[in-house]
Amino acid sequence: MVEVDVRGFSCPVPLMRTKKALEAEPEAITVLVDSGTAKANVVNLLKDSSYDVAIEETAEGWTIIGKKSS
């Protein structure tokens, strides 16, 4: 499980760091975000990279969990 914490960063850092983490093609990835824009961008990137996405709301934002779709 790869974890990426991009809370507090403005565009495009969340997207850049998530994309970098995806280069290793992990089976599962967790991304912590705290802005709606970062959430939407990361979710789109994961979906377009063939991951199934689940989103959990936390006190500080959202936890995005991506699992490689079979």
Place this chain on the structure above:
Amino acid sequence: MSGRRMVGPSAWVFGAAGAFIGVVAAWLVSQGNPGNMGLCIACFLRDTVGFFGGTKANMGAVAYIRPEIVGLMLGAMAASLATKEFRPRGGSSTPLRFVLGFIFMTSALIFLGCTVRAWLRLAGGDLNAVYGILGIIVGVTVGALFLKSGYNLGRSVKLPAPVGWLGPVLAIVLLALALASSSGSAPMGFTVTKAKAFATGTTPPAVFLKGPDGKPATILKPEGATLAEDGSVVGADGAVVASAEAVAKAKPQPGGKRAPLYIALVAGLVLGVVAQRSRFCSIGGIRDVVLVRRFDLLFGVIGLLVGAFVANLVLGQFNLGFENQPIAHTDALGNFAAMTVAGLAAVMLGGCPFRQVIMSGEGDADAFAAVLGMMGGALFAHWYGIASSPKGLSQYGWPALAVMAVVLVAIALIKRERTA
């Protein structure tokens, strides 16, 4: 790498949002906004500053609180509250964001338009905008190199709720002042450019309203002046303020060209909701292509261009060429360089000025600092005569661009994180 889409279904959302924004912007011109300026964040923030800076900062012709700005912020606030995305946050190099906003605005006023208006100008047939857009692409590419080498402004943190409300509170104060001045009174001596006012280019200018016959009717400035029989404006002391020729050649003041207040306000609110939900960004589209090879956001600016272009054709507002374009000059190199600096400043901020206004409505105090920086930049650019005029760049245009480019590179080097 297995099956990564560079264009996902979200491209449709961005494209539709961009097209909608473009159509509304072109329509606002038909409702009275200045040419190719249905929506311009730089111009509208500048006009709003003119209301406060007034004639002291050479902003008499552009002194008008643009209700679109108020609407954008409040629309974004409502949308973010409804979707639980309103989060008071800040602290990510806040003072530097003020500086970046300041630089963005100053360079945008040398081009005469922000990164949104650049596309709207092209959609109206203004070919000078092509040089501006090329500049944006170069500026964004340089910014992408900085980002790749580890530039970022650091993390923001959750802040106490009142800090997040600064943007919406400013919007409400502006709305109150706009409503007060639209009732005919200029509260506490603020400068208000009258709707449909004309001004001569002579100094001091004669400002007047035209009657139904197209001839000057009400003289607003200077005090006590009258219209002589030969068509000239004569001051209270009997001296000619403006010749008949100057009066005949008088042009509408930019701040006097406006859609009705409620139309502009409602349009702003709707665009604020659309922009908050879609996350449309006039800079992000190009940035994401250069930096992460994602094309979704690019459909936003393509949509903006196509939407405004079609609406301009339908409304009879399309006028192809370089010369005589509304609120534009023909200095190709100046347009290119100004938007290179503006594009770079916007990438370093993390989004275009439109986004900064929207995020201010979402409780982002850093974006609000950028908006304040833009307002400060507008005041400075007009006060010192750095802003361009339709005649071209001012004598301070090039030196200002050079200084700003150096400051941007310095900020990029200082805020470099080596671990990235």
